[in-house]
Amino acid sequence: MEDVLQLIIAPLIVFMVIVAPIWLVLHYRSKRQVGQGLSETERAQLVALSQTAEKMAERIATLERLLDEESPQWRNKA
Structure with a gap:
């Protein structure tokens, strides 16, 4: 049971520490660009x-x- 729990927790921690913040930054950056409208x-x-x-x-x-x-x-x- 502990082995399965470790197999789940390790990728979850990596996702939450590395992937999720990058994903959020890119998401809100694209939202801001869309909200600015057309360039000259x-x-x-x-x-x-x-x-x-x-x-x-x-x-x-x-x-x-x-x-x-x-x-x-x-x-x-x-």
């Missing part, structure tokens, strides 16, 4: 992607308008 670089990339998406939407609308004028049934063919 990420924000700039988001703005650039948004502008690109708006331009693409305008181009698609123009293409659809041209197709409607030249071939009114193009939507039914797809």
Whole structure:
């Protein structure tokens, strides 16, 4: 019985002294990073992607308008 207890206690002590503190530090560090929001670089990339998406939407609308004028049934063919 004592052998089994020692086999359980030794890894438990190692876990509580070494693994658990490192785990907690890494967990709360990642929580803090998530709470900070977007960095300036990420924000700039988001703005650039948004502008690109708006331009693409305008181009698609123009293409659809041209197709409607030249071939009114193009939507039914797809």
